[in-house]
Amino acid sequence: MARVVLKDVVKTYGSVYAVNRVSLTVEDGEFVALVGPSGCGKTTTLNLVAGLIPMTSGEVFIGDRDVTDLDPKDRDIAMVFQNYALYPNKSVFNNLAFPLQMRKLAKDEIDKKVRAAAKTLDITHLLERRPRELSGGQQQRVALGRALVRDPRAFLMDEPLSNLDAKLRVQMRTEIKRFHQDLKATIIYVTHDQLEAVTMADKMAVMNGGFLQQYDTPANVFAHPVNMFVASFIGSPAMSLIPVDATTRGDAVVLTSPEGWELPLSAQNTAKARKSSTSKIVLGARHSTVRLHHAPAAGAIPAKVYTVEPTGDITFVQVFIDGAVVNVSVPPNVVIRPDETVYVEFDQDRIHLFDAETTNALAAD
Ligand SMILES: Nc1ncnc2c1ncn2[C@@H]1O[C@H](COP(=O)(O)OP(=O)(O)O)[C@@H](O)[C@H]1O
Ligand SMILES: [Mg+2]
Secondary structure (H helix, E strand, O other), rough: OOEEEEEEEEEOOEEEEEEEEEEEEEEOOOOOEEEEOOOOOHHHHHOOOOOOOOOOOOEEEEEEEEEEOOOOHHHHEEEEEOOOOOOOOOHHHHHHHHHHHHHOOOOOHHHHHHHHHHHHHHHHHHHHOHHHHOOOOHHHHHHHHHHHHHOOOEEEEEEEOOOHHHHHHHHHHHHHHHHHHHHHOOOOEOOOOHHHHHHHHEEEEEEOEEEEEEEEEEHHHHHOOOOHHHHHHHOOOOOEEEEEEEEOOOOOEEEEOOOOOEOOOOOOHHHHHHHOOOEEEEEEOOOHHEEEEEEOOOEEEEEEEEEEEEOOOOOOOOOEEEEEEEEEOOOOOOOOOOOEEEEEEEEEOOOEEEEEOOOOOOOOO
16 A cells, blocks of 8 residues: 655636645555535545546655656556446456456456455355345445455545445445455545544545645544634534624633623633634534533523434534524433523533634634
């Protein structure tokens, strides 16, 4: 396997920047998810790595080789697509063998490689079947097997699970993760599903509007989103974002709202708030870091309950603060009713503050 490097990669269609100066290093053996909403440039980025479309500017390296001007077939990469693209009239064996036959490998060598890949993926018992005689999950494994026999330097996968039903997706998610661990493969995996990215990837590259927003481990992206887009895109239910005013009072900064409540910030959050370019700040909080009180409590802000959604393990409550929806999770035995007034307490060690103008996260140092 090999390391994959993108340097200032740009792809334009007319005046549209599908990919805008993306630079990214995927280390040898790393699983990187390209994640973001539909149209943000994930597929285009992957296709540029594969060489399937011409690049407007920038460079791509696979291992030590500059592959920017190489044909896809000379880049030693394997792609796994959403629709598997299996040959319906060929047996599983021949589906796996086909890329090797194209390379004119000797028959016994093809046989050896196909059987090794089938063993890795636990599909040996399916080798004589046709694709239509396989379940969605089995077809997925054959598609992986066909990529595997080519002994590529990296695997590129574009939403490979999106055709599967919800249950199978979760199962195949685990399978692909296992595949990565067993092979120590370099994988670039495109998905619009933030949960897939968070659960599977060593690192995630969060994209929006053709730009790379943040590139880090899922844990770091979750704990320290660099801006409001990343903060609201990663995590479910989404991080709540409440626009407030920051007012200096003595040594401290106090968040104030048109509704009349005030929230004095801790010393650390005061330092962050002072970094803002304006007095307009956005307070961010994840559902799991917010506490609800039935009665007024110190530091708690009044809010009106909008919806209550029990899921069994956990109940999600949506409340309104200053017109902003705030997601809160509570244990299933907590009784809360729509339209009730509750008091919301934020954990100051775990809130996020953003500059409302630039949308960037405010950091203390
Ligand atoms: N062949 C094309 N011609 C014109 N615009 C394109 C083409 N392919 C992609 N785009 C545009 O580039 C942007 C990124 O597309 P894409 O990479 O497919 O997004 P994603 O995979 O993240 O959904 C979109 O705005 C899309 O409309
Ligand atoms: Mg796409």
